[in-house]
Amino acid sequence: MKNITWAACVALVVLAGCQSGAEGLERQRSRAEVDTFLASYTERFQTLYRDASQAQWEANTRIVEGDTTASERQKAADEALAAFTGSKENIERARAYLARKADLTDLQRRQLEAVLFRAATGPQTVEALVKRRIAAESEQNRKLYGFTFRLDGAELTPNEIDRSLREERDLERRRKVWDSSKEVGVGLRPGLVELRGMRNDVVRALGYRDFFSYMVSEYGMSADEMVETIERINRELRPLFRELHTWARHELAARYGQPVPDLLPAHWLPNRWGQDWSSLVEVEGFDLDRELASKSPEWLVRQAEDFYVSLGFERLPEVFWEKSSLYPAPAGADWKKNTHASAWHIDLDRDVRSLMSVEPNTEWYETTHHELGHIYYYLCYTNPDVPPLLREGANRAYHEAIGSLMGLAAMQPRFVERIGLSAGKAADPMQLLLQEALNYVVFIPWSTGTMFYFEKELYHDELPPERWNARWWELAARYQGIAPPAPRGEEFCDGATKTHVNDDPAGYYDYALSFVLLFQLHDTIARKILEQDPRDTCYYGDQRVGEFLSKLMTPGASADWRELLRDATGSDLSAKPMLDYFEPLRLWLVERNRGRTCTLSDL
Ligand code: X8Z
Ligand code: ZN
Numbered sequence: 001m002k003n004i005t006w007a008a009c010v011a012l013v014v015l016a017g018c019q020s021g022a023e024g025l026e027r028q029r030s031r032a033e034v035d036t037f038l039a040s041y042t043e044r045f046q047t048l049y050r051d052a053s054q055a056q057w058e059a060n061t062r063i064v065e066g067d068t069t070a071s072e073r074q075k076a077a078d079e080a081l082a083a084f085t086g087s088k089e090n091i092e093r094a095r096a097y098l099a100r101k102a103d104l105t106d107l108q109r110r111q112l113e114a115v116l117f118r119a120a121t122g123p124q125t126v127e128a129l130v131k132r133r134i135a136a137e138s139e140q141n142r143k144l145y146g147f148t149f150r151l152d153g154a155e156l157t158p159n160e161i162d163r164s165l166r167e168e169r170d171l172e173r174r175r176k177v178w179d180s181s182k183e184v185g186v187g188l189r190p191g192l193v194e195l196r197g198m199r200n201d202v203v204r205a206l207g208y209r210d211f212f213s214y215m216v217s218e219y220g221m222s223a224d225e226m227v228e229t230i231e232r233i234n235r236e237l238r239p240l241f242r243e244l245h246t247w248a249r250h251e252l253a254a255r256y257g258q259p260v261p262d263l264l265p266a267h268w269l270p271n272r273w274g275q276d277w278s279s280l281v282e283v284e285g286f287d288l289d290r291e292l293a294s295k296s297p298e299w300l301v302r303q304a305e306d307f308y309v310s311l312g313f314e315r316l317p318e319v320f321w322e323k324s325s326l327y328p329a330p331a332g333a334d335w336k337k338n339t340h341a342s343a344w345h346i347d348l349d350r351d352v353r354s355l356m357s358v359e360p361n362t363e364w365y366e367t368t369h370h371e372l373g374h375i376y377y378y379l380c381y382t383n384p385d386v387p388p389l390l391r392e393g394a395n396r397a398y399h400e401a402i403g404s405l406m407g408l409a410a411m412q413p414r415f416v417e418r419i420g421l422s423a424g425k426a427a428d429p430m431q432l433l434l435q436e437a438l439n440y441v442v443f444i445p446w447s448t449g450t451m452f453y454f455e456k457e458l459y460h461d462e463l464p465p466e467r468w469n470a471r472w473w474e475l476a477a478r479y480q481g482i483a484p485p486a487p488r489g490e491e492f493c494d495g496a497t498k499t500h501v502n503d504d505p506a507g508y509y510d511y512a513l514s515f516v517l518l519f520q521l522h523d524t525i526a527r528k529i530l531e532q533d534p535r536d537t538c539y540y541g542d543q544r545v546g547e548f549l550s551k552l553m554t555p556g557a558s559a560d561w562r563e564l565l566r567d568a569t570g571s572d573l574s575a576k577p578m579l580d581y582f583e584p585l586r587l588w589l590v591e592r593n594r595g596r597t598c599t600l601s602d603l
């Protein structure tokens with residue numbers, strides 16, 4: 001500066017000011033242009049999205065054998081949506097705007113990234129492939145949910161299968177029911193082979209490595225980073241799971257009068273995939289199934305709504321009650337419906353619905369809370385500050401976590417007593433903790449192990465179909481410690497019996513992450529808000545809990561999920577609260593299992 005005169009200095013400052021003025025103007029113009037693009041994209045997108053959701057809804061809530069009207073309509077709507085979201089023009093413009101990142105607001109960048117992410121499911125550069133993919137998805141769905149399960153020739157609904165596996169004590173019958181539950185996989189195999197290839201090829205047209213990496217990218221992670229995260233969770237929970245596995249082997253061997261097996265026979269377990277063993281324990285003084293049996297299915301849904309309302313959330317909009325499909329198809333109906341629970345944000349506005357087959361039992365009691373979590377999440381981020389393109393969870397795991405958190409809260413004794421369901425007070429806390437662990441902890445090796453690797457290997461590693469069933473059971477043995485009742489050849493496709501493998505592919509780790517997340521949230525709510533023991537809380541009626549949750553949900557995908565987590569809990573993603581929660585149980589199990597051999601490896 002020394003040699004520059006004062007006048008020159010002033011000139012420089014003025015010039016710099018002008019330049020930044022010019023830059024500022026240019027940036028403003030650029031932002032206005034992006035806004036114009038996003039506004040017109042959103043308008044068209046929202047209409048097409050609504051039409052496609054509505055058509056999907058119809059195809060899932062009424063499946064009539066031989067009648068393809070609904071699926072034809074659905075295909076047409078899906079194609080129209082893909083033709084728009086995957087259009088060359090939309091892709092090019094989103095890319096071009098994103099290349100000038102420095103000029104964009106955070107909200108614009110996030111929306112443009114969402115535009116590109118969506119584009120990858122239907123890039124019109126491979127239009128014919130996209131159409132074939134849409135047709136194959138639709139066919140797979142019909143096969144999955146139009147399937148008739150049979151036991152000794154008589155029709156069996158999935159609810160009946162699930163009940164038998166929870167309650168039946170005769171091993172022969174259990175075996176038959178389990179076998180019957182796997183039949184659907186046989187017919188799903190060819191479609192899944194085709195879909196694996198098409199899902200990979202479609203996203204590759206937009207530069208993704210494979211469909212698995214594509215799904216992971218939505219978390220802002222690489223496939224390797226996700227593998228690391230998931231493996232860490234699995235490893236951290238392994239010591240506890242090994243104790244549960246040892247306990248279950250002995251418990252069930254005694255129950256069925258059999259020698260103690262190294263691997264648990266799959267048909268001994270109270271769930272088709274061995275993902276939830278909680279009904280293995282009956283806690284004295286805490287028989288929720290019995291309490292619920294005298295209620296109507298409607299009561300369960302209303303009760304879940306009441307819980308949310310008690311925290312300060314609004315009542316569900318009228319459209320939810322008018323348009324949802326909440327109960328099983330009537331016996332003898334000549335149509336079927338998708339029997340897996342889901343929640344729908346039809347128009348990215350106030351048309352919210354749920355598809356369930358609620359029956360008055362514990363499993364559905366929990367599931368109603370789970371689904372309403374999705375619905376309240378939709379309602380929270382449907383606000384003027386969140387553009388429709390960002391009306392999603394902070395990440396997909398957040399969306400799964402909220403309702404599961406409410407499900408956990410709604411099962412705790414103090415809560416159950418508060419809503420007049422049972423005298424939970426007398427129940428043995430260790431038995432309750434065991435029952436909870438058989439749900440939340442047992443789920444981890446299933447979701448981070450069997451399901452995670454099966455889908456990763458399908459898409460990322462292109463596992464040859466001749467190996468699919470063998471690999472499925474290798475994974476189940478290694479991670480869940482489960483074996484099929486008898487060897488199963490490659491004519492079966494047991495992985496495909498899990499609905500998500502067909503209609504929500506390569507993202508099941510969302511649930512694993514959501515369980516970890518929900519214990520972090522629960523820990524914060526219990527300790528910092530309610531000042532209660534996390535193992536014995538009652539959220540009911542506490543508006544502060546509602547505010548905490550609402551603050552988390554309201555920004556949708558307009559906020560950074562890691563920051564949101566740090567703000568809410570003071571911590572990064574961590575399994576520690578989950579481990580702490582179950583630590584007394586682990587110690588108890590170590591005692592119970594003393595002298596028993598653990599047959600599960602460390603990871
Ligand atoms: O699929 C679901 C939800 C769908 S919104 C009911 N869940 C996973 C499953 O059933 O496998 C909830 C937890 C695990
Ligand atoms: Zn869900």
